[in-house]
Amino acid sequence: MSTDIERQWTSRIRHSVVDKLPPDKLLPDTQPAYVASWIYVFGVTTMAALGVIILTGIILALDGPQWWHSSTLGHFVNSMHLWSVEIFFFAMVVHLWGKFSMAAWRGGRSLTWVTGAVTFMASILAGFTGYVSQTNFDSQWIATQAKDGINSTGGGAFFNVLNLGQMLMLHIVLLPIAAVALTGIHVVMVRMKGVVPPFEDATTEVSA
């Protein structure tokens, strides 16, 4: 009876998840003493900014893409959306260089780096599709300029920056989903491995 239960798909998945990411690793209450630098704040700040981007984006979505041109409140929410994006990218770039300086891919963390870098790419696309979805002079100019670059790769045939419907859908549905999902994977990977230890001059012991 008990062996049957142990062999269920359900229990097996639960075991493997709990083994890889037990609750005290997912939400730890202590950190190694070396995690004592302001640089560690930038990952969390990036996440926080992503939260504000999504919140303000949801408010902008409620009344449709034209609302913010005519409403003072709408314009303010749009300004918040813009500035949270600026903070997001600023924090992410500092985070990236910080992780580079620490070679934070060591000790089996290379996929953490790779998912981070892919999130960066997805975020750039999300930001770009937002800039061309503004329905104002900036979006007209940015779209007509950017088309040449994308067309030269052949991609313009499928990713038409002059097609507002396509850009807006990508910007408010597909790319946010990608950015949030990638961030989730990224952060779970960090929690699974713990924070990378400092370089040590004399070490021969390879950590698991």
Add this chain to the structure above:
Amino acid sequence: MTKKPFRPDVDAPVYKGPYVPYDIIKEGAIAVLVVFILTAALALVFSSPDEKAVTIKTWSNADAVDFAQTAGDELAGTSAVANYGAPYNNNGTSQHWGFLSPEKWIGVRIQINTTNDFVIDPLSAQPAQPALSAALSQWKSASSATQTAWDDAFNKAEPNLTYSNGKVNIPTKAAGPIPVLLNYETQMARSGALDQALVTQAGFYTTNFTKPLLFVSDGTYFAGLAEKQHLSGSQWGMMNETGQYPGQAWLWLYTFWYQIHPYSTSASADFLVWGTMMILTALMVLVPFIPGLRSIPRKIKIYRIIWREHYAAKL
């Protein structure tokens, strides 16, 4: 048990030091609060840019000559879009590097024929007026050799085109129906009807502005507005926004290449810049796997500053 050698840029040492209390949920909550307040403050102080979009109506009313010249170029097939090549048409030379030319391989998928799409079709959809109908049927029934002769005559007279008393004047008698067509086209543009005609060609609902955007981008008026807002390509272009806003500053490396040789002078600049960026991006994504590159952080020693307390404690 075989012991693998320790690779300092791939393996991490085992940490045997102390652990200290760390409240990550509290840290996260504070981060959200701080970012929210900072965002609201920046939004209050700096707001965000929102220049009205250019329409063909505003363009043709602000600069009727530029509009009529551009419309003439679309009709004659001499505009930038008319000679763009893929993905819009087959008239241009595709960007390439050696034999690599994905633009050409994928070909025309967003068909734009400037003569018909921007001039003839919108005019044909207008209520019939004798002079317009006559000019349209004269154009449509002419052989392509005749059309080319009219186009050439228009191109010669184009620099001296003027606009006065609601009329476009083209100083030539050899351009066939072109002067009449451009007069109606300009009227249509100034009334706002052309904006509508260009977007509604796909039916009632529309979310696609490819045609009017391409048309507007062929005029000098649009580029002039952008120039005033320091947005042109040689001014780090689309990375900026109108006004004094930071824009997409993270695209600096992408826009950077356009400023320097050989990119800045190449006819395939876009393709070369994209190729360069793709290679650099791949390098960034794959740093952990690239010997040499992955040793840089250990050699430049910035980590010594980041973990200075840790190293100080060990002494």
